[in-house]
Amino acid sequence: MGDKNINITLPDGSVRSYEAGVTGLEVADSIAKSLAKAAVGVKINGVLSDLSLPIQADAKVEIVRRQDDAALEMIRHDAAHVMAEAVQKLYPGTQVTIGPSIENGFYYDFARNEPFSTEDFPAIEKEMRKIIERGAPFTREVWDRDEAIKYFKNKGENYKAELIQDLPETEEIKIYKQGEWTDLCRGPHMPTTKHVGNAFKLLKVAGAYWRGDSNKAMLTRIYATAWRDEKEMNDYLHMLEEAEKRDHRKLGKEMDLFHLQEEAQGSVFWHPKGYVIYNQMENYIRRRLNDSGYQEVKTPQLIDNKLWIASGHWGKFRENMFVVPDEIPSTDDEKNIFGGKFEKLMALKPMNCPAHVQIFKQGLKSYRDLPLRLAEFGCCHRNEAHGALHGLMRVRQMTQDDAHIFCREDQITQEAQAFCKLLYAVYRDLGFSDVKIRLALRPENKAGDDATWDRAEAGLEDALKAQGLAYELAPGEGAFYGPKLEFHLKDAIGRGWQCGTLQLDFVLPERLDATYIGEDGGRHRPVMLHRAILGTLERFIGIMIENYAGKLPLWLAPVQCVVATITSEADGYADEVAGKLKALGLRVETDKRNEKINYKVREHSLAKVPVMFVVGAREAAEQTVAIRRLGSQDQSVQPLPSAAESLAGEAKPPY
């Protein structure tokens, strides 16, 4: 190298000429010494790389300084290496495996007979600080594959050796060293360990399968967070605390909304207050669906496995189903409860679709009947793994805001479009404006021919384009029966949740033999669209609780107003006020306890009651109420009739 010149385009658009083989550091140095000093990496044509990597061809080059966003990934990845070195120093015999940077931090998976505990963290962090302080440079080498395998095997690093073995033949075996410590790594790294800085913290230990495969060994994973400076890290740690405060399981208990208990693992006991929210949500969606051309149905819980065999669920979904023999259980304690022949099996429905097809199939359907939109607040049971259960977010008995649209292929785009519109309107009403869409395309293992898939994918994509909705493609992630749209919403503290979905299905109508009579008088196959907006009521309510930190909008609040007395003289008037509010359809409670108003205010504030009407002798005499809103110290005194009317107006659901 050396005799050829290349053009480097900088972020400001300027183009400079360098000898081929120039490094990012040299480019930085040629721009400004200070830039070279601040540089930790370089983006070459958008790809983050080592500063020392020779650039051989024309490229767009962007120097990454430690304070740049792009440096976070390097800080975290380097910190992972530093942690691995520290762990191997402190706990000899521990094998290193992989340790990537992730959102907000990094982790490293170790193989060690004895697991780590959080009590090991201070020692590991201390050792990490030493390694960082030492500031050994990260150096990059390319090794011969067999030599590398031999090297790691000799060191007893069998997982690393396996990784190298499985790297594609075309891939270089890159080794990074930081002082004495050596690791197989794809890179890139910053110049020295010193650049990691001090803003890192080990957070938790957890098990993780080698290569994410539940049949393989369980490793110990250490999670940590790392940032450019302490302030950034503290902001993140505060966010974690905030998330913990908003935990719907905690709030659900505090607000007396629901509970779970071991006799019904994964199924919710809704308390009166929680069920108010549930019913409000369900009724809201019901009104939305009614006005959008859906017809509500209700289908059986227990269905013969014949239908599940026909639908394909028996084959593909059985391990997630609750199966029951259709047999009278024996009451004789000496005998088995069931005879053991299981000639006839039933299953609790895990999905509503096959049942909806049964309704579609009753009587002859004409093309004039399409699109036929059947909605159901379908109560489904899924036999979820115990370890997967999580409050309201992951349950075994769930109620979907489910519907199936039976239509012709040429109606897909318009139906998809109408659905997106409805979904956005609902999310907006419920307080979510940040929604991301993924279009999941055909997987390798799929039913139906390519021409059909072409039309199906185009149908969904056209619907998105027609509405100017941004989306991301997810190749290979579609269901075997058709492509789908996934809607991910972002909550108040930035976490994403997949809720809505729209799935095209060409397979089920075929398997269950659904047909309609077309204009030509012949039988045709309808296309089926599976769709949900909330996903499940349980989970969505969990998301709502966390999004609003329990302070639900007035129309959803279990108790919308508490009428609290200052002295017992106002008891009669408090009842009068509550009666008036109730008559206007509000959910009201009175608090006439022998307690001071401070105490009552505090208690109802903690219970997240949105509005309090405080009444004493004065209000009783003047027929007014002193209004106090959750989260505000202000009070305003208003005549009862106008206060009640305006609160009732405010409490109307958004639709």
Add this chain to the structure above:
RNA sequence: GCUGCCGUAGCUCAGUGGUAGAGCACCCCCUUGGUAAGGGGGAGGUCGGAAGUUCAAUCCUUCUCGGCAGCACCA
């Protein structure tokens, strides 16, 4: 399901190889107080369950059930 941690009063938690404690909540009494905890008293637990070690187990051991975190799976 897998790995790790945890399981004491309704809730949040302390504690010890010699059969348990706080705060809040609950009940009673005093207090009628103007916007985030007025005072006093009382009741409440076979320390998740089973087995073992021990003179003695809530504490140590094993098993089991459940919870939590992560993994795998997923709405």
